[in-house]
Amino acid sequence: MSKTHMTPLGSRRLMLIMVAAVILLGLACFLSLLVGAGSVTPADAFAVLLGQGTTEAQFVVGELRLPRTLVAVVVGAALAVSGALLQAVTRNPLAEPGLLGVSAGSAFAVALAIALGASAATLKISVAQFGALAGCLCALGAARLRGVGDDPVRLVLAGAALSSLLIALTSLLLLIDLGTADEIRFWIVGSVAGRNLSDLIDTIPSLLIAGVVTVLIARPLAALALGERVAVGLGHRPGLVRLLAILAVALLVGSATAVAGPIAFVGLVVPFAARALAGPDIRRTLWLCLPLGPLVVVVADILSRLVVQPSELPLGVLTAMIGAPVLVAVVRARRLPTL
Numbered sequence: 001m002s003k004t005h006m007t008p009l010g011s012r013r014l015m016l017i018m019v020a021a022v023i024l025l026g027l028a029c030f031l032s033l034l035v036g037a038g039s040v041t042p043a044d045a046f047a048v049l050l051g052q053g054t055t056e057a058q059f060v061v062g063e064l065r066l067p068r069t070l071v072a073v074v075v076g077a078a079l080a081v082s083g084a085l086l087q088a089v090t091r092n093p094l095a096e097p098g099l100l101g102v103s104a105g106s107a108f109a110v111a112l113a114i115a116l117g118a119s120a121a122t123l124k125i126s127v128a129q130f131g132a133l134a135g136c137l138c139a140l141g142a143a144r145l146r147g148v149g150d151d152p153v154r155l156v157l158a159g160a161a162l163s164s165l166l167i168a169l170t171s172l173l174l175l176i177d178l179g180t181a182d183e184i185r186f187w188i189v190g191s192v193a194g195r196n197l198s199d200l201i202d203t204i205p206s207l208l209i210a211g212v213v214t215v216l217i218a219r220p221l222a223a224l225a226l227g228e229r230v231a232v233g234l235g236h237r238p239g240l241v242r243l244l245a246i247l248a249v250a251l252l253v254g255s256a257t258a259v260a261g262p263i264a265f266v267g268l269v270v271p272f273a274a275r276a277l278a279g280p281d282i283r284r285t286l287w288l289c290l291p292l293g294p295l296v297v298v299v300a301d302i303l304s305r306l307v308v309q310p311s312e313l314p315l316g317v318l319t320a321m322i323g324a325p326v327l328v329a330v331v332r333a334r335r336l337p338t339l
Contacts, residue, residue, distance in 0.1 A: 014278050021291035028298040032069040037305045037312050071195045072301045073294040075256045080293025082252035083267020088221045088282045089245045097253045098264030100159035104166035105135020106257035111170045115177045125202055129254025136246050190263040190316020192301055203255040210251035217244050221282045263316045265323020270296055
């Protein structure tokens with residue numbers, strides 16, 4: 001029996017966890033429609049959900065809270081799945097789009113495009129995906145130098161250096177072009193506030209392609225976890241699988257970053273929790289990332305509205321505050337999780 005074989009008991013346990021996660025996600029989305037930093041109370045919002053409520057409450061719930069909740073769901077799923085794919089490809093439990101320069105590369109590409117006059121959402125998405133791909137390739141290229149890829153901590157340090165460089169270049173660009181800074185000041189720290197459904201619709205083609213690619217490579221990635229020779233013996237092509245995984249990561253991270261800005265640590269925390277709950281099989285991890293990623297982002301977005309009322313805390317700041325201790329805990333552990 002292979003290590004990736006799923007027993008009936010394991011399948012039942014995974015299904016129960018999935019159902020529980022979906023229920024919690026539904027409750028979180030419902031709460032997201034009810035609470036906020038403005039003057040519309042939960043009672044006012046609940047009245048809107050019942051088909052009543054004032055005009056102001058209907059606008060806030062329908063035009064502000066509903067779109068940001070849907071964006072949070074999609075962004076959470078995209079970042080969680082991309083984190084799981086990146087960790088599987090590098091066989092490194094510390095690999096995460098925000099830590100390895102993928103998100104920073106995407107953000108820099110968008111800032112540069114806006115500074116050069118780009119404004120169309122579809123152009124911003126394609127540019128963000130190109131930047132994510134470039135950042136991902138740079139991080140993996142650094143992992144090949146002097147055995148860095150064999151040490152998870154050293155790989156994260158290399159990725160952090162790349163991220164710092166890209167963030168510094170982005171900051172320099174914003175200082176030079178104040179118009180660009182005004183346009184993306186709140187976006188650059190990561191937020192789902194003020195987003196509309198058209199922003200989300202523009203990402204659907206990329207997300208669908210990434211989803212199809214992820215489904216196609218899930219089984220080969222599970223075989224690759226057993227060793228490259230085993231994967232080849234089962235008829236898979238490791239090089240092609242890795243390339244397709246990188247492309248899927250670029251599409252997912254680029255889409256999420258274009259819509260919500262760079263949101264760190266979601267791609268680290270969620271796959272880590274998914275493996276702890278469902279085991280090391282990448283297929284189970286990916287399935288569980290689908291509800292857990294949105295759950296983490298939606299809950300974080302709710303907290304971001306409440307902690308500094310009547311203002312809001314940027315979502316990216318809150319996820320960093322949550323994710324940084326998790327990263328420290330993983331690094332300080334005696335044994336890093338085996339992928």
